[in-house]
Amino acid sequence: MTTYYIGLMSGTSLDGIDAALLDLRQRPHLLAQHSHPLPDPLRQQLYQLQTPGENELSTMMRLDVELGRLFAEAVHALLAKADKRAGEIAAIGSHGQTLRHYPDGPTPSTLQIGDPNLIAELTGITTVADLRRRDLAAGGQGAPLVPAFHAAMFHRDGSNRAILNLGGIANLTLLPADNQAAVTGFDTGPGNGLLDSWIARHQQQRYDRDGEWAASGHVHPGLLERLLHDPYFARPPPKSTGREYFNLNWLQPALEPFADLAPRDVQATLCELSARSIAEALQAAMDPVEEVLICGGGIHNRALYQRLEALLTPARLASTAEAGLDPDWVEAAAFAWLAKQTLAGDPGNLPSVTGASHPVVLGGIYPGKGPRAEGRVTRDEEKLHHEDTKA
Template sequence: MSDTGYFIGVISGTSVDAIDCALIECGPERTRLLATLSGEFPVDLRDDILSLCRTATVSLHALGTLDVRVGHAFADSINELIAHAGLTASQIQAIGSHGQTIFHQPIGNHRFSTQIGDPNTIAELTGITTIHDFRRRDMAAGGQGAPLAPLFHQHSFYHQGVRRCVVNIGGMANITYLNPSPTATPRGHDTGPGNVLMDIWIQKARNQRYDNAGQWAASGKVDTALLQLLLDEDYFRLAPPKSTGRELFNHSWLQDRLAQLSHTPDAADVQRTLAELTALSIIEAIDSSQQTDELIVCGGGAHNTFLLQRLQQLLPAGRVLTSDDCGLSADWVEAVTFGWLAHQTLNRQQVDSRDLTGARHPVIMGGVYYT
């Protein structure tokens, strides 16, 4: 296998808002983003995915069918990207498909993480070797299977002499403390909810999928009683390594805390308070013993202007940037990550996630579905 070549990374995050596909040229020292495509889920497919994430039990027929349907949707988006880039399938060395997470169980004797989007279907419909199921080998080695993005953050955002943290704000948020040594493993963990609770609330209260630039949150004020209830969650007090998902931070979790209030808060105040929860949980995760010169934000949360303002206000000694300021669009960091991980896997490169996930030793991540 060549050290340099074209790879495609594809992911749908916990918000289930799009199928993000990134075409990259990946080499031993440099990764270049060449083309992107944001594929839309059919409305009925998105609704079925979200319903599955909310349901404690599901039929094997429904799970298996949805797995293949998501695989078809991923393959359609990948083929569209390849055509848009003017390439052919034979020019792509591999696809790194994260899939769509529907359940993540990072602790216990039998930890697991389930991502649907059948890689057999993707390989068959694209004609390209597909690498999938990146998280579970890490979990088999004693890790939590997440976060994995910090591995690419270290590769892409390290800057000599600048003390940087990277925070990815998707449905959940995760933070990376870049290592001062450029080739060393960074530290990082999930901080808690990113956009997920804000998206849930605005969908319920205003029938909108997201809070554009955080404008609705900015119109409200923090409800201190609600904020205290939200912060009184054991997850925030756990020591790393730790990871989380919709299994914890979901509609029911929010409703339980709203029900404990002795008053009915204004809807905009709830949104403002949820934004504050995201900002505080990120900033409080930053190691106070280390000076942070720059906090680099990527993911959908990078478009939430109000949230960025709050992060800057809470981190007065550092500078809050987006990954766009560092040469890589905030919208595509995660998709690029899984293209980059596919390159690592196909070249049989072990990934050292011990300081991220708690794995006992480095492993080669992902199952390979050859064509």
């Protein structure tokens, strides 16, 4: 039986589709990776759809199809790069693109698009998708889902270790030294998302390369304190959030008393907001923390990394590459692993992270072009059918 799985991830930063091929025979091993660009018109439409607007339903339906086709393209490109055939792949785990995430209140809900029916049809590979809503149905936040994979991949006995994913939103996984203790984790708040949005507005750049623009400005203490007073930061876990909350509309009221503040100083303050909110959340949740392994696009933001290093001393900061997995591909790898869990009938959530009432098998399964899809049944299925009719 094949042990190859593909993970697809398009995060809140909207910087492209990450496709990762893994061998999950034992410890996850990354075989190949591919970054598939989002065309600028599509990226802009997705960004606009992440905040309320007009005619959302027809736009969402169209983008669901466009993204499904693009995810399938990413899979074909990855297979070509890895010199693998579709028939060698057990399954694809597709996170999809989150448009809204509302885990609290009387009707908790979350929405990811990127039609898995199209992915399965166009690749011929069984696809596991819609991975968040079953956890919500069980009373959880539906996020973050990657801590279960972090625990499988990065836990080390005898050391309090944290995994920090610096995407558009930052999230933490806390791996206690005692392997019998519960793994916990939560979204801390902004990672790169506000930084990306602010530089896009003022310099028409998709991201702040190396954090150079933030480093050129000065942190404004008054603005920083206003931002840090948002109730989300004080809420205890379990908690999760997204770009539908932390966006430029969220920022605007806090900026009003500081109308003359230079854009670069706002960028510096947003960088400090990410660093401070992460450091304070981590220190409150795990004391002491000895090592922090960082993954996600934010690891390349030198200004943010240096502030985290200063704020988290004496904890040691390092890339997840030191523990065997390239930091740019951890999330995509996690969704390949979650697909394997689902096909095996094993839970993929951690109630200690999401707050769900119990572990659940995540997602829906969309069959590829195997015996079922071609209208055939296996000998084992024929035997079962024969026994059922006799009964």
